[in-house]
Amino acid sequence: MPAGSTLSTHVTLISSDGFEFIILREAAYVAGTIKKMLDPTSAFAEAVTGRCTLGSINGVILEKVCEYLYYNLKHKDAQDVPDMDIPPELCLELLMAADYLQGKPSEALS
Amino acid sequence: MLPGRGRTKIRPPRRGLGTNDVVDFDTTWAILASSLREIHTKNASQLSFEALYRNAYKLVLKKLGEQLYFRVKDFEEAWLTAEVLPRVLADLSTALLVDNAGTSSLTTANERRAAGEKMLMALKKSWEDHNLCMNMTSDILMYMERVYCTDNRKPSVFAAAMAQFRDYVLRAPLPSAPDTKIISVLLSVMLDQIRMEREGDIIDKTLIRSCAYMLEGLYETEEDEENLKLYLTEFEPAFLSATREFYRAEGTSLIQEADAGTFCRHAMKRADEEQDRCRSTLSALTSPKVKLVVDEELIKNNIAIVINMPNGVKYMLDNDRLGELRLVFELISRVDPKKDELRKAVQEIIVELGTEINRSAANPSHGLTVDTTRPEGDKPEGKGKPPADKSLNLQTTAAIKWVDDILELKGKYDTVLNDAFAADQSLQTAFARSFTDFINDFERSSEYLSLFFDENLKKGIKGKTENEVDILLDKGITLLRYIQEKDMFEQYYKKHLARRLLMKRSVSMDAERQMISKMKMEVGNTFTQRIESMFKDMAISEDLNAQYKRHVSQLGDPDPKRADLEVTVLTSTMWPLDTMRPSYRDDEINRPLCIFPSQIERIKHGFEKYYLDKHSGRRLTWQANMGTADLRAYFPEMKGTKKTRELNVSTYAMVILLLFNDLPPGASYSCEEIQDKTNIPTNELTRNLQSLAVAQKGRVLIKEPMSKDVKLTDRFFFNENFYSQFQKIKVGVVTSGNQVEEQSERKDTEKKIDDARVGTIEAALVRIMKQRKELSHQNLVTEAIQQLLFRFRPDPIMIKARIESLIDRDYLARIEDREPPAYRYLA
Numbered sequence: 001m002p003a004g005s006t007l008s009t010h011v012t013l014i015s016s017d018g019f020e021f022i023i024l025r026e027a028a029y030v031a032g033t034i035k036k037m038l039d040p041t042s043a044f045a046e047a048v049t050g051r052c053t054l055g056s057i058n059g060v061i062l063e064k065v066c067e068y069l070y071y072n073l074k075h076k077d078a079q080d081v082p083d084m085d086i087p088p089e090l091c092l093e094l095l096m097a098a099d100y101l102q103g104k105p106s107e108a109l110s
Numbered sequence: 111m112l113p114g115r116g117r118t119k120i121r122p123p124r125r126g127l128g129t130n131d132v133v134d135f136d137t138t139w140a141i142l143a144s145s146l147r148e149i150h151t152k153n154a155s156q157l158s159f160e161a162l163y164r165n166a167y168k169l170v171l172k173k174l175g176e177q178l179y180f181r182v183k184d185f186e187e188a189w190l191t192a193e194v195l196p197r198v199l200a201d202l203s204t205a206l207l208v209d210n211a212g213t214s215s216l217t218t219a220n221e222r223r224a225a226g227e228k229m230l231m232a233l234k235k236s237w238e239d240h241n242l243c244m245n246m247t248s249d250i251l252m253y254m255e256r257v258y259c260t261d262n263r264k265p266s267v268f269a270a271a272m273a274q275f276r277d278y279v280l281r282a283p284l285p286s287a288p289d290t291k292i293i294s295v296l297l298s299v300m301l302d303q304i305r306m307e308r309e310g311d312i313i314d315k316t317l318i319r320s321c322a323y324m325l326e327g328l329y330e331t332e333e334d335e336e337n338l339k340l341y342l343t344e345f346e347p348a349f350l351s352a353t354r355e356f357y358r359a360e361g362t363s364l365i366q367e368a369d370a371g372t373f374c375r376h377a378m379k380r381a382d383e384e385q386d387r388c389r390s391t392l393s394a395l396t397s398p399k400v401k402l403v404v405d406e407e408l409i410k411n412n413i414a415i416v417i418n419m420p421n422g423v424k425y426m427l428d429n430d431r432l433g434e435l436r437l438v439f440e441l442i443s444r445v446d447p448k449k450d451e452l453r454k455a456v457q458e459i460i461v462e463l464g465t466e467i468n469r470s471a472a473n474p475s476h477g478l479t480v481d482t483t484r485p486e487g488d489k490p491e492g493k494g495k496p497p498a499d500k501s502l503n504l505q506t507t508a509a510i511k512w513v514d515d516i517l518e519l520k521g522k523y524d525t526v527l528n529d530a531f532a533a534d535q536s537l538q539t540a541f542a543r544s545f546t547d548f549i550n551d552f553e554r555s556s557e558y559l560s561l562f563f564d565e566n567l568k569k570g571i572k573g574k575t576e577n578e579v580d581i582l583l584d585k586g587i588t589l590l591r592y593i594q595e596k597d598m599f600e601q602y603y604k605k606h607l608a609r610r611l612l613m614k615r616s617v618s619m620d621a622e623r624q625m626i627s628k629m630k631m632e633v634g635n636t637f638t639q640r641i642e643s644m645f646k647d648m649a650i651s652e653d654l655n656a657q658y659k660r661h662v663s664q665l666g667d668p669d670p671k672r673a674d675l676e677v678t679v680l681t682s683t684m685w686p687l688d689t690m691r692p693s694y695r696d697d698e699i700n701r702p703l704c705i706f707p708s709q710i711e712r713i714k715h716g717f718e719k720y721y722l723d724k725h726s727g728r729r730l731t732w733q734a735n736m737g738t739a740d741l742r743a744y745f746p747e748m749k750g751t752k753k754t755r756e757l758n759v760s761t762y763a764m765v766i767l768l769l770f771n772d773l774p775p776g777a778s779y780s781c782e783e784i785q786d787k788t789n790i791p792t793n794e795l796t797r798n799l800q801s802l803a804v805a806q807k808g809r810v811l812i813k814e815p816m817s818k819d820v821k822l823t824d825r826f827f828f829n830e831n832f833y834s835q836f837q838k839i840k841v842g843v844v845t846s847g848n849q850v851e852e853q854s855e856r857k858d859t860e861k862k863i864d865d866a867r868v869g870t871i872e873a874a875l876v877r878i879m880k881q882r883k884e885l886s887h888q889n890l891v892t893e894a895i896q897q898l899l900f901r902f903r904p905d906p907i908m909i910k911a912r913i914e915s916l917i918d919r920d921y922l923a924r925i926e927d928r929e930p931p932a933y934r935y936l937a
Binding site for chain 2: 052
């Protein structure tokens, strides 16, 4: 991404098995790690291209992650939010993905 | 948020995250280290954040976080020492030489500034780079910070790297001088730049600001404690002491070279500059501290000298330099909430000016030149005063001038107070105290103030609008507030008011009433009670006269020669009758009352009968000295066709003139004969004869020999040749106006007031004791003084004498064996 131009509204997340998810930049920022990854002042490769390859997360999990990112964004300031439906068989992998992605300790369990 | 319902069995992850990979620390670190180098050389866009993050993540998962942490620290240390420090040192050498030499004269200010800026720039740049790199580094090591640092209570990579910058760059010794650290050079360069700005140079403020930011971002310890910022521990003390030094020197030199106004302007400018500097060049944290330093060094140490300079506060006040006074006030407010020095100086000046006014009033001939400029010349006196009276009149003018001068002074200081001293409460009280002091220092203040009111109510308010009158009276009332001996004022006011009322000299009764209500508000009800009852007497008398006239016409005795009578009945306790009594000489006190001519005596009896029928049990005493009479006189030898004139004379003069009715033409009375026939007290007689025979305008009698003074042997003839172009002539009597008292009168008044005070003090003492039953001497005196203070300034000795007298008369008793002495009330 050339410096100085406005940031793209969407970014691409790529799973370890090659699935690409194009999501709102705002939603992607919910995850601390992805946010830092895309930080334009640091200007890492991801920030330049707008594409994040997440080598440790497969497509099934990443889809659920993206769903959560939107879910979190939507209910950012809301109260009494209904629980998101999580298939129990994905729990452990999702927990690990969450640990990997959220970045800041304070956000890890929110 | 993740629902943990355990109905379905949780399957193990299909592929453990990294757990299956074999992680070799050295290979992974090698990748990270080379990436870190790329980051420090600003090639980050080639790197994948995710890959670096995942590598660090794996190391941490493999419990290699500690190793990673220390490797990173080592890497940073090596980088700072090997790459950053030499670059800073390269730009620092020139500036360093200048500072080490210590004598700035070797290089010009410009060179010095340029060298300093270069060094600051280099430091600023390496600091900013370091900051950026460490932000990125801590981003990719985020997982390590979250897991390893938090669990093991290690400072974050970022904080650790900041500390490293502090230790390996800022606190690195100089190669050429191992005792000096870079930071001390940095500080001296910054201070040098600030000094240049203070001396009027233009410097790069943003650059200094960045360096201040840098010092604010660094801490003494790795836990970011606010009060251990390097800015606070290193820079600020140095800055403050340099500032102190600078302003101490500047204050000392300025006080010798500049005048007070310049000093104040400069000090104010400096104070503002320092605040601006904190905002734009340094940190807001320093703002209150540097204010203290400037206040203390530049203002507090010098303000007293400035105020007392020859062109200090006194000069400013004399020349109405309100702007400069405001500056002085603002400056002193910064350092002394009580503003002692300013208060003292202004008070001194007020008292000095006030004493000057007092002195010129006490010595009226001194103020003669001023008096003549007053519009007194066209005063319709019409009295033909003997010249002996001039000095008295002069004193009256002086009295009014005294009040005017004080009002002017007061007006001026009100302006100063409001415009320059922000209506400061403590100064206001101080001013008022000074006014009270010098006004009460002047023993005639009560009398003079009352004369001022008298003059204005008689003439001054003529042709003025209600509003103007209001303002004028208010001004007078302001002075009344300062007068402590209010009973004395009341005495004089009553005396003057009595004359105004009886001689109908008041311009406007509305204004009189307004005056009363103003006094009531200012001093209270009891003060005006008697004055108000004087007005009541006037009103009642008016009704009485009308009724009496009706009564006389109903009698059916229409004697054409009968004189009309108009009587004012005064309640003797309310009116200051004793001051209006004819001035007897000491040997005449027991002289019988004035003998009226028979036709007047008849009318007098008629009225007395009428009045006493209406109000039994009262006693009427006739005050001949206060009245006036209208006569129609026939002058046989007068020029012109009409030979009668109407004369308005005092009652005594009327009595004298009527005597001449019984005298054949050409015959005369001696003064002594007149006195025998009339019983008029000698003083009054002399005065009346003077105005009838000596004064220019109304010479109805001829005196032989013709001289100013009236002797008992002088003879008086009726002046048949009298001529006046006017039909009506007013023959005034010398002392009919309200004037300053002569010395003897004054003593009288004082004595009377002292007598009245005796009663007031005793009443207060009894009142207090009745309530308290027992009280120590000290408390009794204090309380009495408190009660009396609104009337006058009680003299403790006088109070003590009254207590003694009350004990003698068995109102109080000493309590035996009581220490301190105390009294008991005896019912």
